[in-house]
Amino acid sequence: xxxxxxxxxxxxxxxxxxxxxxxxxxxxxxxxxxxxxxxxxxxxxxxxxxxxxxxxxxxxxxxxxxxxxxxxxxxxxxxxxxxxxxxxxxxxxxxxxxxxxxxxxxxxxxxxxxxxxxxxxxxxxxxxxxxxxxxxxxxxxxxxxxxxxxxxxxxxxxxxxxxxxxxxxxxxxxxxxxxxxxxxxxxxxxxxxxxxxxxx
Amino acid sequence: xxxxxxxxxxxxxxxxxxxxxxxxxxxxxxxxxxxxxxxxxxxxxxxxxxxxxxxxxxxxxxxxxxxxxxxxxxxxxxxxxxxxxxxxxxxxxxxxxxxxxxxxxxxxxxxxxxxxxxxxxxxxxxxxxxxxxxxxxxxxxxxxxxxxxxxxxxxxxxxxxxxxxxxxxxxxxxxxxxxxxxxxxxxxxxxxxxxxxxxx
Numbered sequence: 001x002x003x004x005x006x007x008x009x010x011x012x013x014x015x016x017x018x019x020x021x022x023x024x025x026x027x028x029x030x031x032x033x034x035x036x037x038x039x040x041x042x043x044x045x046x047x048x049x050x051x052x053x054x055x056x057x058x059x060x061x062x063x064x065x066x067x068x069x070x071x072x073x074x075x076x077x078x079x080x081x082x083x084x085x086x087x088x089x090x091x092x093x094x095x096x097x098x099x100x101x102x103x104x105x106x107x108x109x110x111x112x113x114x115x116x117x118x119x120x121x122x123x124x125x126x127x128x129x130x131x132x133x134x135x136x137x138x139x140x141x142x143x144x145x146x147x148x149x150x151x152x153x154x155x156x157x158x159x160x161x162x163x164x165x166x167x168x169x170x171x172x173x174x175x176x177x178x179x180x181x182x183x184x185x186x187x188x189x190x191x192x193x194x195x196x197x198x199x200x
Numbered sequence: 201x202x203x204x205x206x207x208x209x210x211x212x213x214x215x216x217x218x219x220x221x222x223x224x225x226x227x228x229x230x231x232x233x234x235x236x237x238x239x240x241x242x243x244x245x246x247x248x249x250x251x252x253x254x255x256x257x258x259x260x261x262x263x264x265x266x267x268x269x270x271x272x273x274x275x276x277x278x279x280x281x282x283x284x285x286x287x288x289x290x291x292x293x294x295x296x297x298x299x300x301x302x303x304x305x306x307x308x309x310x311x312x313x314x315x316x317x318x319x320x321x322x323x324x325x326x327x328x329x330x331x332x333x334x335x336x337x338x339x340x341x342x343x344x345x346x347x348x349x350x351x352x353x354x355x356x357x358x359x360x361x362x363x364x365x366x367x368x369x370x371x372x373x374x375x376x377x378x379x380x381x382x383x384x385x386x387x388x389x390x391x392x393x394x395x396x397x398x399x400x
Contacts, residue, residue, distance in 0.1 A: 020313070021314075022224055022309075022310050022314075023224075024222055024223075024224035024225045024310075025224045025310070025314065098312075099312075099313050100313065101309065101312070105309055105365075105368055106309045106310070108309075108368045108369070108371055108372045109222075109301065109305055109306045109308075109309035109310060109368060109371075110222050110224075110225070110306070110309060110310055112298075112299075112301070112371040112372050113220070113299050113300065113371070114221075114222075114225065119372050119374075122372045123372040123373050126369055126372060126373075149389070149393075150384070150385065150389060154381045154384060154385070155385070157366075157369070157377065157378050157381040158362065158366075158378075158381045158382060158384075158385040158386075160365065160369070161362055161363075161364075161365030161366040161368070161369055161378055161381070161382060162358065162361055162362035162365055163361075163365065164361075164364075164365035164368055164369070165305075165360065165361030165362055165363065165364035165365030165366075165368070166357075166358075166361040166365075168305055168308045168309060168361070168364055168365070168368075169308070169326055169357070169360070169361055169364070171308055171309075171312040171313070172308045172312050172319050172322045172323040172326060173323055173326075174319075177357065178357050178358075178361055181354045181357040181358045181361070182358060182361060184350070184354060184358075185350065185354070185355070185358040186358075189349070189350060193349075
């Protein structure tokens with residue numbers, strides 16, 4: 001087994017702790033305890049909890065990149081590929097009992113007005129995620145699966161917002177209805193009726 | 201001037217402080233300082249910061265009820281009325297420089313897994329809000345402005361999610377593009393083209 005560096009331990013424990021407890025709901029000590037490293041070692045690697053938080057956003061995006069691979073599965077049409085991607089996320093949220101939600105949304109809600117450093121990392125991550133969706137939406141427009149009178153970038157922004165809002169609502173409801181409404185309105189209705197989607 | 205009770209001062213200061221600082225970003229002392237009352241008086245009115253947080257959710261909904269009155273302005277068609285309601289919210293967020301966002305979303309992100317008391321108040325508030333939208337969406341279906349093959353309840357759930365996600369994204373972008381994408385995809389496209397909306 002390769003040796004896991006203290007920095008990597010702190011990133012992994014930071015992702016888990018910040019995601020489950022919230023940024024202001026935990027301290028550096030909680031993170032070093034979870035990482036199993038002395039508290040003093042934290043500051044050898046990060047200047048502050050905020051600096052770790054910013055690095056954790058990047059770590060979260062790296063961890064999510066395996067899911068994004070579904071968007072390149074060309075055995076499905078573009079719109080069905082997008083649906084498969086989000087449907088997999090829904091099942092993952094159901095399996096996790098709607099806990100934790102999306103780190104980007106959580107940090108956006110908690111820190112957008114308090115940490116320019118983290119806000120910028122979250123904004124960049126949303127932009128990157130939106131661009132991945134936009135690529136597939138452009139393909140879907142070319143394939144006639146999505147209406148062509150709206151730019152794929154605006155469609156992607158709307159879709160990502162609808163997704164994040166549905167995730168947030170499912171967390172307070174502790175139920176999948178908002179996620180199912182998203183899948184139905186964004187994809188199933190147009191796929192079933194064979195009409196170009198304008199829900200996305 | 202009627203005398204403002206300590207409880208009312210705490211509710212008003214609590215709404216402002218919890219909304220701007222986040223639940224875990226402030227303490228009882230911050231709230232009593234903002235209210236201009238002694239810290240000791242807090243516990244005469246609320247058992248805990250959590251109990252105040254739950255009461256603040258109701259206070260927030262009461263404060264939002266004036267905005268909801270726009271949904272009863274029958275000088276506009278139902279879909280245009282919904283658009284006017286959300287467009288007014290957009291202008292308010294722009295004027296406020298995209299700060300604070302929506303208290304329900306903020307509490308959902310920060311507390312859904314940590315406070316059953318607040319989670320339930322937030323869930324009930326989302327349900328109430330969604331019902332107000334659903335009533336207008338049903339009218340819009342009857343008026344032929346919204347496609348009829350999806351239940352108005354599901355449409356309202358989707359619309360509210362898309363709105364909350366757009367608000368969250370605008371906070372990290374510090375820009376209105378996600379809110380404009382919401383207005384365009386949820387309303388303008390179908391209003392301009394005279395086609396029943398299925399974006400909502």
